[in-house]
Amino acid sequence: xxxxxxxxxxxxxxxxxxxxxxxxxxxxxxxxxxxxxxxxxxxxxxxxxxxxxxxxxxxxxxxxxxxxxxxxxxxxxxxxxxxxxxxxxxxxxxxxxxxxxxxxxxxxxxxxxxxxxxxxxxxxxxxxxxxxxxxxxxxxxxxxxxxxxxxxxxxxxxxxxxxxxxxxxxxxxxxxxxxxxxxxxxxxxxxxxxxxxxxxxxxxxxxxxxxxxxxxxxxxxxxxxxxxxxxxxxxxxxxxxxxxxxxxxxxxxxxxxxxxxxxxxxxxxxxxxxxxxxxxxxxxxxxxxxxxxxxxxxxxxxxxxxxxxxxxxx
Amino acid sequence: xxxxxxxxxxxxxxxxxxxxxxxxxxxxxxxxxxxxxxxxxxxxxxxxxxxxxxxxxxxxxxxxxxxxxxxxxxxxxxxxxxxxxxxxxxxxxxxxxxxxxxxxxxxxxxxxxxxxxxxxxxxxxxxxxxxxxxxxxxxxxxxxxxxxxxxxxxxxxxxxxxxxxxxxxxxxxxxxxxxxxxxxxxxxxxxxxxxxxxxxxxxxxxxxxxxxxxxxxxxxxxxxxxxxxxxxxxxxxxxxxxxxxxxxxxxxxxxxxxxxxxxxxxxxxxxxxxxxxxxxxxxxxxxxxxxxxxx
Numbered sequence: 001x002x003x004x005x006x007x008x009x010x011x012x013x014x015x016x017x018x019x020x021x022x023x024x025x026x027x028x029x030x031x032x033x034x035x036x037x038x039x040x041x042x043x044x045x046x047x048x049x050x051x052x053x054x055x056x057x058x059x060x061x062x063x064x065x066x067x068x069x070x071x072x073x074x075x076x077x078x079x080x081x082x083x084x085x086x087x088x089x090x091x092x093x094x095x096x097x098x099x100x101x102x103x104x105x106x107x108x109x110x111x112x113x114x115x116x117x118x119x120x121x122x123x124x125x126x127x128x129x130x131x132x133x134x135x136x137x138x139x140x141x142x143x144x145x146x147x148x149x150x151x152x153x154x155x156x157x158x159x160x161x162x163x164x165x166x167x168x169x170x171x172x173x174x175x176x177x178x179x180x181x182x183x184x185x186x187x188x189x190x191x192x193x194x195x196x197x198x199x200x201x202x203x204x205x206x207x208x209x210x211x212x213x214x215x216x217x218x219x220x221x222x223x224x225x226x227x228x229x230x231x232x233x234x235x236x237x238x239x240x241x242x243x244x245x246x247x248x249x250x251x252x253x254x255x256x257x258x259x260x261x262x263x264x265x266x267x268x269x270x271x272x273x274x275x276x277x278x279x280x281x282x283x284x285x286x287x288x289x290x291x292x293x294x295x296x297x298x299x300x301x302x303x304x305x306x307x308x309x310x311x312x313x314x
Numbered sequence: 315x316x317x318x319x320x321x322x323x324x325x326x327x328x329x330x331x332x333x334x335x336x337x338x339x340x341x342x343x344x345x346x347x348x349x350x351x352x353x354x355x356x357x358x359x360x361x362x363x364x365x366x367x368x369x370x371x372x373x374x375x376x377x378x379x380x381x382x383x384x385x386x387x388x389x390x391x392x393x394x395x396x397x398x399x400x401x402x403x404x405x406x407x408x409x410x411x412x413x414x415x416x417x418x419x420x421x422x423x424x425x426x427x428x429x430x431x432x433x434x435x436x437x438x439x440x441x442x443x444x445x446x447x448x449x450x451x452x453x454x455x456x457x458x459x460x461x462x463x464x465x466x467x468x469x470x471x472x473x474x475x476x477x478x479x480x481x482x483x484x485x486x487x488x489x490x491x492x493x494x495x496x497x498x499x500x501x502x503x504x505x506x507x508x509x510x511x512x513x514x515x516x517x518x519x520x521x522x523x524x525x526x527x528x529x530x531x532x533x534x535x536x537x538x539x540x541x542x543x544x545x546x547x548x549x550x551x552x553x554x555x556x557x558x559x560x561x562x563x564x565x566x567x568x569x570x571x572x573x574x575x576x577x578x579x580x581x582x583x584x585x586x587x588x589x590x591x592x593x594x595x596x597x598x599x600x601x602x603x604x605x606x607x608x609x
Contacts, residue, residue, distance in 0.1 A: 018447065022449070023460070026460055029461070030465070141589035143544065145544065146563060146577070150581070153577070252454060252455040256544055259564075270456075271548050273463075274459065275549065286460045297451075
């Protein structure tokens with residue numbers, strides 16, 4: 001296991017290098033001069049050259065690349081142009097809502113998706129199964145932001161149970177903070193719970209067709225225990241992978257959810273930075289999100305091989 | 315039928331209901347394709363005939379008419395700038411479908427080429443696939459946002475960004491098909507009668523990629539439609555003056571309390587098209603990929 005872990009860690013390095021290179025290239029695909037784009041047309045030539053120097057654009061390209069790599073290796077993501085602070089501290093200030101949102105949304109999607117899939121598989125072909133899977137297919141087709149707007153309309157505007165938008169930090173008290181997070185968490189979590197339900201159902205059906213399940217039934221075991229003990233246990237590894245993929249994909253969805261609910265998270269920071277053409281912030285945010293994404297995928301792989309030794313030795 | 319049944323052994327007879335069910339299921343899936351196809355054709359018709367269907371100019375600002383609730387002049391009300399919601403949704407179909415077709419076409423060309431090259435030429439495989447891995451190391455929407463941030467709000471850039479996001483996945487699918495075919499006897503036979511690499515790729519490998527390509531493209535189309543709407547919703551998509559379902563929903567977010575009708579039609583249009591495209595993709599996959607038919 002240690003050997004496999006080390007090998008997977010080593011394999012992550014080239015991927016991270018590619019990610020860093022792609023983010024570096026981002027500034028090079030800006031049409032024209034990035035400094036000119038940032039400052040707009042009415043900036044003086046002097047100011048433009050100064051910004052070019054600050055962004056390191058005056059150096060030869062290979063040197064820029066080496067500088068960029070060595071800077072991010074030291075954890076320095078540069079200086080924001082509009083916020084007057086280093087990109088890393090801007091990110092740290094906004095990490096809490098994003099983290100909380102992703103965590104709660106994962107919880108929502110597992111708490112809804114897993115039981116739904118199991119129930120649908122247990123009563124396969126019944127009206128319940130057809131209804132649940134119908135809802136799941138519909139649910140997977142509803143874009144996050146429209147789902148969010150509908151939830152706001154029903155639960156915040158009409159029923160008044162939750163605030164329409166905004167955020168209270170955890171320091172103001174758990175409940176106060178959660179009140180603002182419940183609708184965003186459901187918005188983000190529901191679509192992936194539909195996916196999880198479909199995968200869980202099909203994995204369970206695979207296992208329920210196995211010989212040992214027939215044996216378990218033949219020896220007179222109650223169907224409940226056949227499903228929960230024998231089938232779920234064996235279907236759980238691929239389901240766990242799906243859960244990992246879902247958590248990773250929630251990172252992208254969080255950007256959209258933060259926009260719907262005006263949450264001051266990393267996604268909001270990214271969107272604001274695009275509007276102000278604050279390229280260092282755009283680069284830093286994208287880099288950090290991609291790095292976390294790669295790490296989550298690495299963890300899924302490790303967990304998978306830990307649970308299923310066949311993967312390690314293949 | 316009776317003749318065949320007579321030769322069946324007991325366990326096979328017990329299996330009979332299963333084949334009966336799968337026949338029904340196949341019919342159900344054809345229904346998916348039909349339903350998805352109808353909605354898609356309807357969308358194309360709406361997009362092409364937009365000037366005839368729309369009741370108002372989708373771009374015309376009539377400030378004194380702003381935020382009207384649905385009435386006989388404005389079937390689905392007006393938005394914050396007094397523009398007709400219905401007409402904007404009708405014209406929005408043009409952007410959605412245009413981006414969908416643009417992305418599908420460019421991914422189909424570039425992704426297939428990359429996949430064929432990586433799968434057929436061993437020496438190209440590793441470098442090409444590592445670059446694809448690097449691109450897939452970003453959550454799709456984040457990569458698209460980043461490209462839009464660099465390139466600026468233009469429809470061409472939306473197509474470019476979403477194509478870059480979807481290309482690696484298609485390339486991977488094509489590569490895996492080519493890899494599995496490369497060792498088969500008919501490719502070996504083609505080699506031994508002196509076919510050039512170009513000939514083998516074009517007339518032997520490519521035709522075998524057609525069914526997975528059709529399935530993948532229908533999903534890529536659906537993702538492009540959602541992608542365009544998401545980018546526009548975030549204000550990182552098409553320029554603000556182009557009617558887009560995504561930017562309409564973002565506008566309605568601000569006035570949700572006063573004018574909830576502004577969010578209904580664009581959301582329904584978007585959800586319905588994505589739903590139809592997903593149905594189409596599911597149906598095509600079941601039809602063209604027999605390995606999955608049993609589920």
